[in-house]
Amino acid sequence: MGSHCAPLNLWQPYLFVWQTFTRFHLNHLVAVAKIRFLFEDKSIPEKTVVGDLEGRSILEITEEYDIHLSHNCGGVCACSTCHVYIEKGEEFLEEISEKEEDFIDRAINPRLESRLGCQCIILDNDADIVVTIPDQRRIIGHEH
Numbered sequence: 579m580g581s582h583c584a585p586l587n588l589w590q591p592y593l594f595v596w597q598t599f600t601r602f603h604l605n606h607l608v609a610v611a612k613i614r615f616l617f618e619d620k621s622i623p624e625k626t627v628v629g630d631l632e633g634r635s636i637l638e639i640t641e642e643y644d645i646h647l648s649h650n651c652g653g654v655c656a657c658s659t660c661h662v663y664i665e666k667g668e669e670f671l672e673e674i675s676e677k678e679e680d681f682i683d684r685a686i687n688p689r690l691e692s693r694l695g696c697q698c699i700i701l702d703n704d705a706d707i708v709v710t711i712p713d714q715r716r717i718i719g720h721e722h
């Protein structure tokens with residue numbers, strides 16, 4: 579039986595090298611965006627989303643990955659309930675508009691890093707973004 583398995587054993591080191599090489603190159607050829615979500619509400623553990631996220635908004639991603647972010651106007655830049663803080667990676671997002679700035683002024687605790695999740699479109703799949711989600715319990719109508 580030992581001699582029967584010998585040819586396969588001989589190939590195993592080469593197979594391993596080939597698999598490692600392929601995996602390395604696939605990882606570097608197919609760019610994937612990464613968003614790390616942190617929460618003001620410390621009872622919620624942080625969550626990282628990795629994938630083909632280009633062209634999608636932070637709000638859409640929170641919806642898809644079951645992350646609670648209010649959106650009372652339905653994502654049309656007409657409220658401030660989808661307010662988030664972009665801690666890192668602002669350059670990977672569509673620029674802020676005057677209308678968005680106006681609504682951010684009405685959000686709870688606006689800061690320099692404030693954005694509206696529904697207006698944060700991810701520009702490319704090299705994005706590496708860190709977002710803090712404000713405590714949703716403070717938002718009226720937060721049951722979305």
Ligand code: FES
Nearest residue numbers: 651653655660696
């Ligand atoms: S959901 Fe209303 S402004 Fe984003």
